[in-house]
Amino acid sequence: MTPDEIEALTFDVFGTVVDWRGGILRDGAAVSAKHGLSVDWGRVADAWRGRYQPLLSDVREGRRPWVVLDQLHREGLDQVLAQFGIAGLDAATREEFVRVWHRLDPWPDVIPGLDRLRRRYILATLSNGGVRLTVNMAKRAGLPWDAVLGAEVAQAYKPSPETSARLLDLPPARCLMVAAHYSDLVAAREQGFRTCYVWRREEWGTGEKNDLPADPGLDLVVEDFAELADRLGV
Numbered sequence: 111m112t113p114d115e116i117e118a119l120t121f122d123v124f125g126t127v128v129d130w131r132g133g134i135l136r137d138g139a140a141v142s143a144k145h146g147l148s149v150d151w152g153r154v155a156d157a158w159r160g161r162y163q164p165l166l167s168d169v170r171e172g173r174r175p176w177v178v179l180d181q182l183h184r185e186g187l188d189q190v191l192a193q194f195g196i197a198g199l200d201a202a203t204r205e206e207f208v209r210v211w212h213r214l215d216p217w218p219d220v221i222p223g224l225d226r227l228r229r230r231y232i233l234a235t236l237s238n239g240g241v242r243l244t245v246n247m248a249k250r251a252g253l254p255w256d257a258v259l260g261a262e263v264a265q266a267y268k269p270s271p272e273t274s275a276r277l278l279d280l281p282p283a284r285c286l287m288v289a290a291h292y293s294d295l296v297a298a299r300e301q302g303f304r305t306c307y308v309w310r311r312e313e314w315g316t317g318e319k320n321d322l323p324a325d326p327g328l329d330l331v332v333e334d335f336a337e338l339a340d341r342l343g344v
Contacts, residue, residue: 122289161186223335
């Protein structure tokens with residue numbers, strides 16, 4: 111793959127662009143302070159994220175009708191609060207806490223890297239996040255997307271083949287999928303996308319990740335968006 115073969119970059123968002131775990135810890139601390147709770151929000155964050163794929167699978171596999179991700183996040187939150195015996199949070203508090211996913215902070219390299227990449231390429235989200243969620247996040251964080259694509263547009267959650275960049279009027283081979291999750295890239299590669307893995311070693315707060323095989327068969331593997339911009343010559 112050469113930089114000239116690519117016209118658009120499509121991005122996974124949660125974990126790749128923004129720090130979901132850090133956001134939950136931040137807002138969780140505020141909830142604890144307001145309600146006088148003692149909670150290990152790291153464990154809550156990990157468990158909440160752990161509910162993500164099972165809830166998505168229910169929609170992908172037809173066990174329930176389409177619902178936007180905010181609804182699935184709310185159901186996951188209720189399950190996790192019950193799991194950890196966290197009581198005393200009324201419906202309004204829970205609804206506000208679910209919106210933590212709308213106000214996640216980008217990793218430090220993201221804004222400078224996207225600004226560089228946007229000089230040459232179309233930048234679009236290809237995320238399970240709803241349109242309003244993704245737009246709210248972008249406006250708060252200053253994420254310079256040219257387009258917001260993904261699950262709500264396609265009415266299908268990744269890695270379903272309906273979730274594609276077809277609205278960009280480009281063949282998949284002219285699009286580079288950027289993600290910190292190997293499974294996203296395997297699915298994108300099967301649709302003909304070019305692929306780039308980004309190491310987000312702090313995604314789970316451990317400094318370690320182990321989801322990339324020794325021979326991943328991807329076009330690029332980079333540490334961050336600065337290296338991605340370097341590799342693409344912008």
